Amino acid sequence: MSLETDGRELSISKRIKTHFTNPEVLPEFVLELGEGETCTVCHGVLRNAFQLCCGHHICENDINIIFGEKEEDTCHIPGCQIKFSKNSVFPDACKRREISKLSVYCSYKDLGCQEKLPWNGLSKHMATCRFQGKHCDKCGQAVLLSELEEHMSKTCEYRETQCFYCLENISMKDIENHQSSVCRKVPLNCPNECGVQGMPREQMNDHLIQCPLKKTVCPFSKHGCTFEGTKDQLDIHKKDMISLHLDMTMKRSSQQHESLFLELKTTMDKVIRENARIPExxxxxxxxxxxxxxxxxxxxxxxxxxxxxxxxxxxxxxxxxxxxxxxxxxxxxxxxxxxxxxxxxxxxxxxxxxxxxxxxxxxxxxxxxxxxxxxxxxxxxxxxxxxxxxxxxxxxxxINFDGVLMWKIREYNRRKREAVSGKTLSLYSQPFYTSRYGYKLCGRVYLNGDGAGKGLFLSFFLVVMRGDFDALLPWPFQLPVTLKLLDQNGTNQHVAEQFLPNATSNSFQKPTTEMNVACGVPCFAHHSKLETDTYLKDDTIFLRVVVDCTNARTSF
Missing domain, CATH: 1.20.58 (Methane Monooxygenase Hydroxylase; Chain G, domain 1)
Incomplete structure (x- = not known):
């Protein structure tokens, strides 16, 4: 077959389509694969074989791996080392048919099928194999399709069953542990052998507190007594062991006195040393x-x-x-x-x-x-x-007099945590002016959002402040405003919002206090977008306010 069309060589990918291919299913082979049946690159079964100019073979999927951006490579077989190019590699249909005829086991071998057949006949056989099966969704065990229902209902250790006592649904694997240590309805006998039997576990703790045969430790246990018994036994013990308890008490007191004496001696030595320094x-x-x-x-x-x-x-x-x-x-x-x-x-x-x-x-x-x-x-x-x-x-x-604020906010994560906890809800920027004798403004930001943006967005606002020249300026404030979150990757993917002040809003009237109510965008930047490498770097973000002063008017 010619590899040229209109004077140009066909690419390898086009040549592949014109040749026989191996089955998709990769089975277990009956015999160990020989040298001529394995790939010289991946050393696995030779799938959709391509022949090199030296006669060795590689898998179709390994062609791009060995060449990459190169046009030539060397055979990987030790001792061969023959160079070849992309154009010299061609599909070997004979080798593919040879590989497809290798004897393989049925994929349902683990379920009992002992059939051995050629690789190219495996798919057809599996479609009608009487040992078809699947893995149990609960225990993962491979089961014949015909036996799957019985397995799920009778033999699977993860099948659910109802506890006889509490009627809860528990897996068979856990039912024994459930009834022995968890189930609150299981009947128990009193461990003190007081005669109470068949009491539900949920009531047993209350019973043990009042049980007449409950064990109590001797009150002199802190002095070394190890006795433990019922109330009656404890009363007898305290009467019979008075002298022993007195000896224990005296011994413990003696040890405490020795400890106090050593501590007192250490303190006295310290006082003597300090007194010696008084003349100095x-x-x-x-x-x-x-x-x-x-x-x-x-x-x-x-x-x-x-x-x-x-x-x-x-x-x-x-x-x-x-x-x-x-x-x-x-x-x-x-x-x-x-x-x-x-x-x-x-x-x-x-x-x-x-x-x-x-x-x-x-x-x-x-x-x-x-x-x-x-x-x-x-x-x-x-x-x-x-x-x-x-x-x-x-x-x-x-201070800036051209209507532009560049605001750098450091320690973003700490400041946001303070905003979430309510310690510091908002931050104010330094003031800036639209001109040397213009409006005085500043920025205000809620890192954890405000209003409709609370908890999900960064809220960004502009604040009109009382300035030195307000009496000479036209009111209300009517200059267009642009708010920006700056991209720090240099790709100009800035988050920007522009608005024209509302002439009827109190936020843009002549200030009567130090600053008016802030006005801006509550849902300015979503946290999931803001807290990426594009906008947050070195725990720092940059905000920018631009006031268009082109049409600014003054009365002087």
Missing amino acids: LIEENERLQKETQANKISIQEMKKFLASNGEKVIQTGRLLEDKASVETVDKLKKEVITMKDTVLATNQRVTNIEHRGGVQAGRSGGGNSKEIENVEKQVGLLDIRLCELDLRLQLQET
Whole structure:
């Protein structure tokens, strides 16, 4: 047969269709397969054989495995090593017929069929085989079809039967264990042999509590007595064993006394060691008293120094209130850094003075302690003022005046757990503006959803805040808003929602408090979509608010 059509070679896949193929069912062969009947690649039975140029054979399914992206390969038989290409491999119909005629067992051999027949006749035989069967759905045992019903009703160990006592349906495999230890209706005899018989298991516990023959341990068991018996036997035992119980009690008391004596001795030794240190501590106290006197002058100088620094902080605060230019911000940053260094140095000096004068402060009536306490208060106020200036400076540096908010939320999983538990329901972003003298806005997000999105979605809202220039702006707020959850894979699969503010909504009127009621999208992003690598990476998400300021109007 020619392998060319219109001057081009047929592909291997097309050539396969023109040749005889082996049966689909893989059986158990009667004889062990020989070298010419197994694949040189997978070493299993040669199925739909293809011949190599060296004469060896491989299975049809192994062709793509050995070639992959290659055009050539080498025969896998040791000692052969002959190279061949895809075009040189061809289906061997004779070998396929030869393999199909190999003697095999019927697939129902385990059920009793001893038939041996050619592989290519197996499917036809199995269709009429009298040993056809299937596996039991409950126990998995292979059963003839003709015997399956009887197996399911009489012999399967997992078939259900009704408990004679409680009438519950239990599998035959478990019925014995059920009746011996589980069934609440099984009649039992009292284990104390008090004469009660045939009592249901569910009532036996109550009986054992009141049983006249129940066993009770001796009250002196904690002292070492091992007796156990009925109430009458216990009464006799306590009368007969008074002297033994007294000996046990005395022995236990003696052991406790020895233990307490050792503990007391250890405590006394510790007290003696501490008393030996008293003269040393007195000497150290006297030395610190002298140092405290010398520190009074240093404290006075420090007060003056703090007063001058406090004035600098006040002046810096006034300058920060004027946030008109970038040059001012840079200058204030340098002053804040200098002020931080000064406060840290001052705190260190106060700490040193406290360390040296701590003992004296407790013994000299508290005079220096009050002065140090005043200094600490001044340093604390200075720290608070400095933190406020630092926060205002950070806001000044990060504030945006082009109507765009880029919001990075770290520690997403922890914050979401807090939202689910009700600890922190929502988060607010830093403020941003539509222009330098425009509307003041911020974002608000509910990580566990709000309203219709609660528990399933991330809810995203815009909040109109009270700004410095509201009196000069047109109201209500009417600029188009776009909310986005940003894709972190670079494929631009952002989740976005756009809306135009409702002129009648109170959320977009001129604010009369610090911020209006938030308005946005309760069902913004489903958790199953948000919490994938596309949007959540390194436990961080990015949200973005864009206000279209193209048609923004002002009255100035």
